[in-house]
Amino acid sequence: MSWIETLRTTFGDHLREQEPMSRYTSTRVGGSADALLEAGSAEELARMAELLWEQEIPFMVLGGGSNVLVSDAGVREVVLVNKARSVQFDEVGENPTVWAESGANFGLLARQAASRGLSGLEWAAGVPGTLGGAVFGNAGAHGRDMAGSLKLAEILHRTKALQAGRQLEFVKEQWSIKDMGYEYRSSLLKRNKGGHLPLEFLILAASLRLERSTPELVQARVDEYTEFRHSTQPPGASMGSMFKNPKGDYAGRLIDAAGLKGKAVGDAIISSRHGNFFINRGQATAQDIYRLIALARQTVADKFGIHLELEIELIGDWKGYGSEA
Ligand code: EPU
Numbered sequence: 001m002s003w004i005e006t007l008r009t010t011f012g013d014h015l016r017e018q019e020p021m022s023r024y025t026s027t028r029v030g031g032s033a034d035a036l037l038e039a040g041s042a043e044e045l046a047r048m049a050e051l052l053w054e055q056e057i058p059f060m061v062l063g064g065g066s067n068v069l070v071s072d073a074g075v076r077e078v079v080l081v082n083k084a085r086s087v088q089f090d091e092v093g094e095n096p097t098v099w100a101e102s103g104a105n106f107g108l109l110a111r112q113a114a115s116r117g118l119s120g121l122e123w124a125a126g127v128p129g130t131l132g133g134a135v136f137g138n139a140g141a142h143g144r145d146m147a148g149s150l151k152l153a154e155i156l157h158r159t160k161a162l163q164a165g166r167q168l169e170f171v172k173e174q175w176s177i178k179d180m181g182y183e184y185r186s187s188l189l190k191r192n193k194g195g196h197l198p199l200e201f202l203i204l205a206a207s208l209r210l211e212r213s214t215p216e217l218v219q220a221r222v223d224e225y226t227e228f229r230h231s232t233q234p235p236g237a238s239m240g241s242m243f244k245n246p247k248g249d250y251a252g253r254l255i256d257a258a259g260l261k262g263k264a265v266g267d268a269i270i271s272s273r274h275g276n277f278f279i280n281r282g283q284a285t286a287q288d289i290y291r292l293i294a295l296a297r298q299t300v301a302d303k304f305g306i307h308l309e310l311e312i313e314l315i316g317d318w319k320g321y322g323s324e325a
Helices: 003-014 042-054 106-115 131-137 159-163 188-193 215-232 251-257 286-304
Strands: 016-020 032-039 059-062 068-070 078-082 087-090 097-101 150-157 171-175 201-209 268-270 278-280 313-315
Touching: 003 032, 032 042, 042 059, 042 078, 042 150, 042 201, 068 286, 087 106, 097 106, 106 131, 106 215, 131 188, 131 201, 188 201, 251 286, 268 286, 278 286
Parallel strands: 032 078, 059 078, 068 313
Antiparallel strands: 016 032, 087 097, 097 201, 150 171, 150 201, 268 278
């Protein structure tokens, strides 16, 4: 049986074939996924992953699609869209926490904490995407990041079982901050994945540390950050920050100083409000955006001798697009 027949037999009506990824990404670009499945709970996500691992069918997990650029050629791996969204606050005892499945909307979670008078996630109220994506990429804003909030991440892992020389089996582990190996906008999971390898782990859920405060105080800080974002970051279909900030400088400042704001390729344009935001102003293709990325990199390297590293992930089939793709 071919892999697609295996999927049809296993998942029946749940399987979507030739599904346009532009429907699942904040920048609204991307070709079709050969096969796509939505998981409604962490349990379902784990079950799907285990089935795919057993069948040796490569797959990837997509959260909010807000930090990825999907190739126009689409995705050959099975895409698991993470819609596992349960959220539970634990306000009993000295140290309140929130536990949530990895598909929960992170900004919404932060706003729910604010309305309960729980402090610690104010920085995240305007961060797009899912909790899982934020845990994976060590999302951050306003001088804070996931590394400062995470208590534990629930990880489904298969590599360890394989390394132990046993038959394929799945290990559910609780990873502490230390296990996550966080760096600026990076984690052990993100570095290991390398963007190309078949997925060996899944983030199923996470719990985050909070502190007791009042709804008024927490909301005031959320409002302050929201105001800052509105004044510095553009609206419109983007992936947030395109590049990581290089040590001691800012990608947005460098792109700005290189005179690139307002530069366009097709319908992709570098925001005139913030140089690190690339906007799809209508019918942009992934190739348009990729060419703009290459232009920004080349110009900043020529003018300032600084190599800009992507913060976003390139997803799907990027054959023929150069070394980083
Ligand atoms: N700047 C310019 N020109 C520009 C843009 C920025 O000169 O076109 C200057 C600003 O004046 C400022 C500096 O560059 O002095 C940094 O800009 P900003 O304060 O807007 O912050 P950022 O470093 O560009 C980071 C995160 C954002 C986060 C904001 C707010 C990264 C790569 N980006 O942006 O995160 O929202 O701080 O805290 O770390 C994201 O990760 O997707 C994201 C949006």
